[in-house]
Structures are given as structure tokens and as C-alpha cells.
Amino acid sequence: MSCLETIQSYAMRSLGIGERLLPRSDFTLCEQFTLIGSGMIWNIYFGLMALCVGFFFATALAVAKSTTNPWVRKPAKWFIFLFRGSPLFIQFFFAYFLFLNLKGAFQFFSPFTAAWLGALIVLFLNTAAYSAEIFYGALQSIPKGEIEAADAYGLSGWHKFRRIIWPTMLRLAWPSYTNEAIFLFHATTLVFFSGFPAWQQRGDALYYASYFADKTFNPFVPYPILALYFIILTLIIISLSGLVNRRLNSHLPTNMRIQFKFRLNIIR
Amino acid sequence: MFSYCIEPDALATFQWLTCYLTTGVHFSFYLSFLNVLGILAVTAPIALSFGFFGAIAARSQIVPLSLLGKGYIAVVRGVPDIAFFLFFVIALDQGFEWLRHQALCPNWTDPIRQGNDFLVCPRAKLPLGTAPQTVHQLYAYGLAIITFALVFGAFAANVIFGAMLAVPKAQLETAEAYGMSQHQIFWRILVPQMWIYALPGLSNLWQILIKATPLLFLLGIEDVVYWARELGGTKTARFTSFPHGDWRMWYFLALLIFYLFMTWSSEKFLKKIMQKLTKGQDMAGTAMSTTRDFS
Numbered sequence: 251m252s253c254l255e256t257i258q259s260y261a262m263r264s265l266g267i268g269e270r271l272l273p274r275s276d277f278t279l280c281e282q283f284t285l286i287g288s289g290m291i292w293n294i295y296f297g298l299m300a301l302c303v304g305f306f307f308a309t310a311l312a313v314a315k316s317t318t319n320p321w322v323r324k325p326a327k328w329f330i331f332l333f334r335g336s337p338l339f340i341q342f343f344f345a346y347f348l349f350l351n352l353k354g355a356f357q358f359f360s361p362f363t364a365a366w367l368g369a370l371i372v373l374f375l376n377t378a379a380y381s382a383e384i385f386y387g388a389l390q391s392i393p394k395g396e397i398e399a400a401d402a403y404g405l406s407g408w409h410k411f412r413r414i415i416w417p418t419m420l421r422l423a424w425p426s427y428t429n430e431a432i433f434l435f436h437a438t439t440l441v442f443f444s445g446f447p448a449w450q451q452r453g454d455a456l457y458y459a460s461y462f463a464d465k466t467f468n469p470f471v472p473y474p475i476l477a478l479y480f481i482i483l484t485l486i487i488i489s490l491s492g493l494v495n496r497r498l499n500s501h502l503p504t505n506m507r508i509q510f511k512f513r514l515n516i517i518r
Numbered sequence: 519m520f521s522y523c524i525e526p527d528a529l530a531t532f533q534w535l536t537c538y539l540t541t542g543v544h545f546s547f548y549l550s551f552l553n554v555l556g557i558l559a560v561t562a563p564i565a566l567s568f569g570f571f572g573a574i575a576a577r578s579q580i581v582p583l584s585l586l587g588k589g590y591i592a593v594v595r596g597v598p599d600i601a602f603f604l605f606f607v608i609a610l611d612q613g614f615e616w617l618r619h620q621a622l623c624p625n626w627t628d629p630i631r632q633g634n635d636f637l638v639c640p641r642a643k644l645p646l647g648t649a650p651q652t653v654h655q656l657y658a659y660g661l662a663i664i665t666f667a668l669v670f671g672a673f674a675a676n677v678i679f680g681a682m683l684a685v686p687k688a689q690l691e692t693a694e695a696y697g698m699s700q701h702q703i704f705w706r707i708l709v710p711q712m713w714i715y716a717l718p719g720l721s722n723l724w725q726i727l728i729k730a731t732p733l734l735f736l737l738g739i740e741d742v743v744y745w746a747r748e749l750g751g752t753k754t755a756r757f758t759s760f761p762h763g764d765w766r767m768w769y770f771l772a773l774l775i776f777y778l779f780m781t782w783s784s785e786k787f788l789k790k791i792m793q794k795l796t797k798g799q800d801m802a803g804t805a806m807s808t809t810r811d812f813s
Contacts, residue, residue: 335781336774337729343743344774347750347767436598443600443736460604467636469612473605477597 253280264288264452272451272461279471282462286475289455290483295366296454297435300373307378309416312385326382333379338372338437339444345372346445365446373441377434384430388423389415421498425508428491432484455479526759538760547745551776554731554742557663562727564667566720569674576679587675594672600733606665607737611644618642655740662737670727677719682708684715714795721788728780732773746770 259269261284273281314326333341346369349362362368392415400414420427439456442448448457455476462472499507522529523537538544575587594602615638616630623639630637640646645653685708693703735743750766 331782332778336777337732339732339735340743340770340773340777343746344767344770347764347770351764351767436600439598439600456598456601456604459601463604463608467608468631469605469608473601476601477593480597480601 253278256280257284260284261288262291264291264454264458266450266452270450274465277462277466282458282472282475285458285462286455286472287479289453289458290479292365292441292452292454293435293438294483296370296373296438296441297431299370300377300438301431301434304374304377304381307374308381308385311378311382312389312419313411315382315386316389330379330382330386333376334383338376339440341372341376342369342440342444342446345369363446364449365441369441369446373434373438376437377430380430380434381427384423384426385419387426388419391422392418417498422508424491424495424498428488428495431491432487435483435487436480534760538762541760543745543749546740547742547749550740550742550745553739554734557659557666557734558727558731561663561666561670562724564663565670565674565727568667568671569676569678572671572675573678573682576675577682587679591672591676591679594669599669599730600736602669603665603733603737606668607661610661610664612636615642615644618644658738662734662739665737666727666730670723670730673723673726674720677723678712678716680719681712681716685711717788717792717795721784721792724784724788725781728784729777732777742773742776746773 256278257280260281262268263272263285265288272285311326311330314322315330317323346363349359349368352359353363362371396414396418397410400410405413439454442453442457448454451457451461453461459472459476463469466472495508520533520537520540522533523540526534526537529537572587572590575583576591578584578587615636619626619630619638619642622641626639628637645657689707689711690703693707698706732741732743734741746769747766750764750769752764753761755761
């Protein structure tokens with residue numbers, strides 16, 4: 251099989267499109283690149299969806315955590331602690347078995363035991379908690395002067411939040427939030443190792459990488475390929491978020507802008 | 519364990535539970551919690567020393583050494599850590615076997631990689647095929663600990679490297695003015711002062727290390743996750759005197775609470791230490807935080 255044919259039959263394998271059987275022996279470099287790349291579709295799906303939905307929930311949580319009303323503040327605090335204080339790996343396991351039990355009781359929950367929905371919900375709640383903590387930190391460090399100026403202009407309530415507080419919060423939080431995004435994508439590799447089954451061998455990049463490593467007993471090819479894909483993904487995220495960062499900081503002189511710094515931030 | 523446990527079917531719920539939770543396998547489950555703590559206690563100092571030497575290498579004057587240190591830090595950060603865990607366990611195992619193969623069987627002519635197999639001579643196998651089960655287990659633990667230490671060492675190196683840069687320059691210049699050698703400045707001025715700057719990052723790292731321990735399961739260790747899956751699964755009356763349905767959810771809930779307690783208590787403890795150590799010091803800009811992002 252030429253490399254082009256391999257790409258044709260395996261590029262969408264992780265979605266169940268194309269060749270049904272995975273290669274079994276005499277693995278070529280092309281097959282490994284194609285299948286692991288095909289698995290990246292799942293990583294990007296999980297990461298992107300969780301980030302997009304999680305962003306709004308995180309904003310709400312951060313605002314809730316910084317209110318004075320204890321009935322709002324405490325639940326937000328506990329939620330954030332629950333998801334930040336425990337390992338994501340255990341959260342996946344717990345959620346999977348929880349959904350499995352619920353599925354037994356209610357038919358409604360049957361899609362939740364599949365990775366595309368069940369794992370996505372866990373990732374969404376998890377990233378919401380981590381991002382909320384970032385946003386909360388940013389809310390605490392909004393310059394007093396900006397809020398006072400908003401008051402002086404007669405802005406209040408939703409208007410003040412939408413026009414003054416929220417943009418400043420985003421601006422301050424953005425470098426950390428970029429980190430969160432990067433590591434959320436890294437965390438998506440845990441999904442298929444934590445209970446959620448890879449139905450018909452439709453898995454993510456790490457699933458295929460470990461498939462090749464198990465079959466060939468040679469970790470030195472598939473894992474570096476996976477690493478390469480993830481480094482490319484990380485660079486794309488950094489450059490995209492750089493554009494957003496420029497927009498958020500566009501009113502500031504260049505020496506006052508907050509630069510992105512790649513920080514450690516691993517396993518959740 | 520209790521005398522009334524001989525006939526579990528006849529017991530009331532509470533007594534049944536006391537019997538169920540004190541079976542032999544459950545004690546293995548409880549022991550695995552101690553196992554986690556033990557691995558944490560062993561891994562943390564090893565990772566810290568890896569980090570220390572990584573940071574020394576990264577700030578070395580010798581270019582290849584500094585590149586090695588910086589490369590070590592950079593590579594581990596860019597790639598999902600779980601990939602590293604899966605990679606290092608096989609890679610280390612094969613590396614050790616290959617080294618032993620070179621040393622013990624110099625006359626072996628067959629290639630080591632034959633198709634999909636990795637074959638070394640029988641004497642170089644690690645652990646030896648004839649070794650007892652405990653040796654196999656210890657070897658698995660050893661590999662897991664080295665893997666953890668390698669990955670977390672890189673993170674610690676990053677933190678310590680930053681902390682070394684954070685020590686006020688004036689301190690080092692004063693030491694120079696007093697005629698100390700570079701060696702003396704490093705050990706007597708820089709290292710003692712660096713720790714306070716490294717502490718927020720390191721305590722952050724400790725929290726992450728705690729939360730990484732369930733990944734031991736992926737390295738083939740019979741840890742808490744393994745036992746929770748084993749014990750929670752459906753048991754029929756044919757194989758056990760304590761039949762029950764699928765209870766894995768409850769076992770993982772217990773794990774969740776265990777980890778929440780671990781992170782909560784260490785957060786409290788580290789905060790105390792930090793308060794004590796920074797008493798009377800001007801630490802502006804290095805605020806203590808156990809969050810991963812504002813550290």
C-alpha cells in the first residue's frame with residue numbers, strides 16, 4: 251500500500267470512516283503517522299468543545315466566587331475545589347461508572363457512557379473549575395481605579411461588568427488561560443485510558459500510539475510522533491491566543507502589555 | 519474477621535458491611551493507599567534532587583551541559599505527561615535490558631529487534647525469568663518511581679532554575695566583594711536563599727504529584743485504581759460469599775474523597791510553612807499560591 255492509499259483509508263479511522271481493520275503487522279512509518287494523526291481529531295474535539303462551553307461557565311463561577319453572598323460564593327468555591335483538588339483520572343473513572351449506573355435506571359443516560367459525551371462533560375466541568383480559579387484571581391487584581399472610573403461614569407450592573415470588568419478580567423487572565431488551554435488539550439489524552447471504551451477502536455492519538463507501541467514493542471517511534479503532533483498543536487494554540495491577546499491589550503502601550511509565558515501546569 | 523461473619527447471607531445491612539469491608543482483599547485495598555503514600559514519600563526527594571541537578575546543569579557555564587539541562591526541562595513540558603509515563607516505562611526497561619545484554623552476552627549475534635520483538639539473551643532479562651514474583655513487583659515499582667522522578671524532576675528543575683534567578687543580585691555581588699569563590703557563593707549564598715523563592719512552585723508541584731499518583735495504574739502497578747476496579751465489579755454468589763452488583767462508582771467516590779483530603783490537608787500544611795518561612799521577609803511578587811496558574 252502506498253502512503254497515499256494509507257492516508258485515504260486511515261485518515262478518518264478514528265471516526266469510523268475508511269478501512270475497518272487496523273494494520274496488524276509490518277507497520278510503516280506512514281501508517282503510524284496517519285493513524286496517530288487521525289486520533290488527534292478526538293483530542294481536538296474534546297479540547298475545543300470543553301474550552302468553548304467551559305469558558306462561559308468559568309466566567310459565571312468566577313463571578314459567583316467573588317460575590318459576598320455566601321449562598322452563591324460557597325457552592326462555587328466547593329465546586330472549584332472538588333474539581334481542582336482531585337485527579338482528573340479519578341474523575342473520569344467515577345463519572346463513567348456513575349453514568350453506567352444511571353444508564354441502568356434511565357434510558358436517557360445511555361449516550362453518556364460513550365466517550366464523546368460522557369468524557370466531554372467531565373472535561374467541561376474540569377476546565378470550568380480550573381479556568382474559574384484563573385478568572386477569579388484576575389477579578390481580584392482588577393485595578394481599583396478602573397472600577398471607580400466606571401462608577402463615576404454612572405455605569406452599573408450588567409453594563410459595568412460587560413464594558414469594564416469582564417474585558418479587564420480577560421486581559422489579566424489571558425496568559426494563564428492560554429496555559430490552561432494547552433494543558434486541557436494534553437489532558438484529553440487520558441480519556442481512553444480511564445474507563446471510557448474506545449468503541450470499534452476509534453480512539454484518540456495516544457490510544458493509537460500505545461496500540462503501535464504494544465504491537466511493535468518499540469516505543470521509540472509512535473510516542474515521538476505523538477509528541478510532534480502535540481508540539482504543533484501547542485504552537486498553534488500559542489499563536490492563536492497571541493492574536494486574541496493583542497486585541498485584548500490593544501489600548502495599552504506595548505511595554506504595559508502582559509506577555510504569554512509558558513508555565514508548568516501538568517496532570518490534573 | 520468478626521465471629522459473626524461466617525454466615526454473611528443472614529446478617530443485617532450494617533453487620534454485613536462490617537464483614538464485607540474487612541475481608542482479606544479489602545485489606546489489600548487499604549494497603550494500596552499506604553502504597554500511594556509510600557511512593558509519594560520516595561518519589562518526592564528523588565524528583566527534587568533530579569530537579570536540583572537539572573537546574574545546576576541548565577545554569578552551567580559549559581554549553582553542552584546547559585543545553586542538556588534546558589532541553590530536559592523543555593521537552594518534558596511540551597508533551598502530554600501521560601505519554602511520557604507510557605513511553606518511559608518501556609524505554610527504561612528496554613534500555614536496562616540492552617545495557618545488561620551488552621555487558622553479559624558479548625557473543626550474542628542475533629539482532630535484538632526482530633520484527634515486532636525485543637529479544638535479549640536470557641541472562642540479560644530484567645528481572646530474570648526465574649526470579650520470584652516479589653522481584654517482578656519491586657522492579658515494576660522501581661521503574662514507576664524512576665519514571666515519575668524523571669518527569670517531575672524536569673518540572674522541579676524549572677522551578678528551581680527560576681528560583682535561582684530570583685535571588686537578589688546584590689547578595690551575590692556582596693559575596694563576591696567579600697572574596698568568595700564561585701563555588702562558595704553558590705553553596706553558601708545562592709542555595710540557602712533560593713529555597714524560599716522555590717517553595718511556592720515546589721508546593722504546587724507537590725499537589726500535582728499527589729494528583730498524578732493514580733496514573734501508576736497505567737504503569738502496571740496494583741494501586742488504588744486497580745483495586746477499586748477489581749473490588750467494585752459485580753460479584754456473583756458463586757465466587758464470593760459477599761455477592762453485590764456493580765459498586766465501582768462507590769469505590770471511585772471513596773478514591774475521590776481520599777484525594778480531596780490529601781490535597782486539602784497538604785494545602786493547609788504548606789500554607790503554614792510558607793507563613794513561617796516568609797515571616798518578616800519582603801516577598802512581593804512571589805505570593806504563595808497553590809493554584810497552578812497564578813504561582
